Amino acid sequence: MLRLSKLTDYAVVVLIRLAQGEAVQTVPLIAQSTGVPEPTVAKVLKSLSASGLVLSSRGARGGYRLAQTLFDIPVSRVIAAIDGPIALTACVEGTGGGCSSESHCPGSGRWNLVNQAIHTALSRINLGDMALISLPNGLQTDFHPSDRRAPAFENREL
Amino acid sequence: MLRLSKLTDYAVVVLIRLAQGEAVQTVPLIAQSTGVPEPTVAKVLKSLSASGLVLSSRGARGGYRLAQTLFDIPVSRVIAAIDGPIALTACVEGTGGGCSSESHCPGSGRWNLVNQAIHTALSRINLGDMALISLPNGLQTDFHPSDRRAPAFENREL
DNA sequence: TCTATACAGGACAAGATAGGTCCTGTTAGA
DNA sequence: TCTAACAGGACCTATCTTGTCCTGTATAGA
Numbered sequence: 001m002l003r004l005s006k007l008t009d010y011a012v013v014v015l016i017r018l019a020q021g022e023a024v025q026t027v028p029l030i031a032q033s034t035g036v037p038e039p040t041v042a043k044v045l046k047s048l049s050a051s052g053l054v055l056s057s058r059g060a061r062g063g064y065r066l067a068q069t070l071f072d073i074p075v076s077r078v079i080a081a082i083d084g085p086i087a088l089t090a091c092v093e094g095t096g097g098g099c100s101s102e103s104h105c106p107g108s109g110r111w112n113l114v115n116q117a118i119h120t121a122l123s124r125i126n127l128g129d130m131a132l133i134s135l136p137n138g139l140q141t142d143f144h145p146s147d148r149r150a151p152a153f154e155n156r157e158l
Numbered sequence: 159m160l161r162l163s164k165l166t167d168y169a170v171v172v173l174i175r176l177a178q179g180e181a182v183q184t185v186p187l188i189a190q191s192t193g194v195p196e197p198t199v200a201k202v203l204k205s206l207s208a209s210g211l212v213l214s215s216r217g218a219r220g221g222y223r224l225a226q227t228l229f230d231i232p233v234s235r236v237i238a239a240i241d242g243p244i245a246l247t248a249c250v251e252g253t254g255g256g257c258s259s260e261s262h263c264p265g266s267g268r269w270n271l272v273n274q275a276i277h278t279a280l281s282r283i284n285l286g287d288m289a290l291i292s293l294p295n296g297l298q299t300d301f302h303p304s305d306r307r308a309p310a311f312e313n314r315e316l
Numbered sequence: 317t318c319t320a321t322a323c324a325g326g327a328c329a330a331g332a333t334a335g336g337t338c339c340t341g342t343t344a345g346a
Numbered sequence: 347t348c349t350a351a352c353a354g355g356a357c358c359t360a361t362c363t364t365g366t367c368c369t370g371t372a373t374a375g376a
Contacts, residue, residue, distance in 0.1 A: 004269075005363065012268065026322065039366050046324065059373025060321045075272055110170065110288050111162075114233055117279035125275060130268050163334065184351065197337055204353070217344025218350045 008082045010036050011044045015078065016131045018054065019070050024063040044082065051081035071128035076119060078127065166240045168194050169202045173236065174289045176212065177228050182221040202240065209239035229286035234277060236285070244277050 013034050018025060021033075027045065031038035045064050048054045053073060054064045171192050176183060179191075185203065189196035203222050206212045211231060212222045237244055 007364075009269070028322095037365070040364080042323080043365080049323085056323060057373080058321085058323050058371075059375095060319095061374060062322050062372085064323085110291060111167070113287060113291055114280065114283055117283060118276055121275035121279040122272065125272055129271060133268060133271060165335075186351090195336070198335075200352080201336080207352085214352060215344085216342075216350090216352050217346095219345060220343085220351050222352085 004079065005083055007040070007044055007047075008079055010034075010040060011048060011078050011082050012075075012127060012130060014041060014044055015048070015053065015066070015073065015127055016070065018064060018066050019127075019131065024057065024061075024065045026063040030064075047082050048078075051077070053077065053081055069128065070131055071126050073127045074123045075125045075127065075130070076122035079122065162237065163241050165198070165202055165205075166237055168192075168198060169206060169236050169240050170233075170285060170288060172199060172202055173206070173211065173224065173231065173285055174228065176222060176224050177285075177289065182215065182219075182223045184221040188222075205240050206236075209235070211235065211239055227286065228289055229284050231285045232281045233283045233285065233288070234280035237280065244273065244280065 013036060014030055017030055017034050022029075027042045028038055030036075030045075031041040034041070036044075045054060045056070049056045049064065052067055055067045056062070056064050171194060172188055175188055175192050180187075185200045186196055188194075188203075189199045192199070194202075203212060203214070207214045207222065210225055213225045214220070214222050234244060
């Protein structure tokens with residue numbers, strides 16, 4: 001199975017949660033509302049913060065908030081933030097090589113075509129699309145108004 | 159990193175090898191020419207045989223051969239043969255559910271959009287394309303003539 | 317200035333999974 | 347009948363992911 005780490009799934013849940021309710025939310029609050037364990041939420045948010053997807057503020061009244069709207073975050077960025085560069089195998093340009101059977105390998109660029117196709121596909125889907133699909137209708141109005149660009153999803157084509 | 163199993167990579171190597179040289183090839187022969195360990199080649203070929211991508215014949219003079227040309231095998235079929243259905247997470251329709259935090263999960267169909275996009279992308283790339291990219295020019299004429307559909311790759315668009 | 321709050325950045329252990337090996341049985345050609 | 351070669355498992359090991367914990371640092375408010 002083509003596998004994505006659970007942490008990436010959690011990251012999507014957390015980001016969608018951040019788009020709801022208070023602008024700035026703490027780790028315990030997010031953990032409680034999403035059901036994801038608190039240390040795991042913290043871990044995910046650290047990665048997202050390092051990638052610039054969320055902004056953090058320390059100290060009392062601190063917490064995390066989205067750096068941009070869900071519709072501006074392609075799925076590929078979330079995956080890259082948590083799992084690193086999107087690449088199907090170790091035999092891919094840019095990952096530094098080191099394949100033990102490189103001499104027998106009929107070409108190091110074999111999977112590049114596939115990687116490009118997947119990256120393109122993932123760049124076309126944003127978290128706003130995913131949130132709209134996953135949320136019950138009643139909750140869709142719970143988005144922070146500034147996080148909603150009306151035409152973005154209605155005329156969106158995959 | 160969005161990871162594909164090594165076995166899938168081996169499967170592609172083995173399938174491309176099967177398109178070269180003798181029509182029927184044994185496991186030891188393929189292992190020798192590809193550098194992949196013999197037991198691993200056997201394991202991969204069993205899976206490919208079960209999926210109908212290769213045909214097996216037992217007994218002396220037996221071995222494996224391609225069931226169809228490389229250009230008729232999309233990458234998605236190889237991945238499905240080795241790794242099972244293409245699905246990014248456990249929370250996907252058709253995998254039977256069982257997610258422990260399903261009650262908190264804001265929508266089980268969240269990743270379906272992404273899965274569909276990836277599946278579409280992978281269905282558009284076939285092993286013939288990959289073989290042409292990965293092989294040195296001198297070896298490209300080493301394909302079995304019947305495995306080559308001239309217009310297929312020259313005008314192919316991703 | 318002090319204290320409580322909350323993130324930052326690691327280290328680490330347990331469980332799951334993939335990768336690889338081996339064994340026995342079955343089939344088919346010589 | 348013998349040998350070559352695939353079929354179908356079981357099984358072990360190494361690696362990776364997941365989840366947890368600890369210590370340090372920054373900030374707001376009293």
